[in-house]
Amino acid sequence: MAHIDPIGALMIFLVGFGYAKPVPVNMRNFRRKRKDGAADNVYYMGSDLTCDSKYAKKCMALVALAGPVSNLLMAIVSLLFMNVIKYLIPLTTITAVLYYFFYYCASVNVALALFNFVPIPPLDGSRILNVALPDKVYYSLMKYERYIMLGIFILILTGALNTPLAWLQNVVIGGLDAIVSLPFKLF
Structure with missing residues (x-):
């Protein structure tokens, strides 16, 4: 809370x-x-x-990486449950609802991971990018964090990010599903 x-x-x-x-x-x-x-x-x-600023920057990048990686792990678990339903459980109304629930969970988590990987402040991708940027450049970029956040909200509300993120989301979900469903297809 x-x-x-x-x-x-x-x-x-x-x-x-x-x-x-x-x-x-x-x-x-x-x-x-x-x-x-x-x-x-x-x-x-x-x-x-x-x-020790060089080490601290790497630590902050790892902290920032934790969020999107946990989203991807939750997407993988959702896809695993989705494939269990698809390949091992007979199709009923309840299993169809569960199948689409897990697909929705995977979609939302992949979308959150991809959105957070965008390397602009205040998203996690900017903290990861900090490792590669010189301090002077990074801190000058961080001065505009509030304005960039306002720009992100405008892009979200206008739908300007929908097409590129949806395409990338479908590619990532398709790739993860191909990997997760491979053991089910072998048996």
């Missing part, structure tokens, strides 16, 4: 698309293994807290 944004939740009912509060990340919890095998904090105590 801590991540629910009242305006973002209201937007779901008004325009069909909403948002949540950003999840805070405590960089003091990032650890890395030293050459001797022990774990080290990324932050070091001194006169002030300083950070």
Whole structure:
């Protein structure tokens, strides 16, 4: 409940698309293994807290990658259940409803993963892109995060992203389904 944004939740009912509060990340919890095998904090105590910025950028990219990867894993699990219904359970009204429910779950999760991989702030793809960009370029891009978010909402509301994302979504679902359904087709 801590991540629910009242305006973002209201937007779901008004325009069909909403948002949540950003999840805070405590960089003091990032650890890395030293050459001797022990774990080290990324932050070091001194006169002030300083950070090994190259490692911290990689950690933030991994944190950002967790969301889209979990969406893809949920899509794979949904496709697995969908294929169990398709290949192992006789067709009835209930199984048809379940089949389409799991297909819808897979579609939504793939769409969320693809949308979050777009490398523009504040989406996760921009945090992943941060590893490749120089700090100066990345921070100058982040200054415009609010305006870019407004642009994203306009693109969503006008439907400008529908065709490219739907095409890519169908390609990803088709590829994942081909992999997931392979064991079922062999038997």
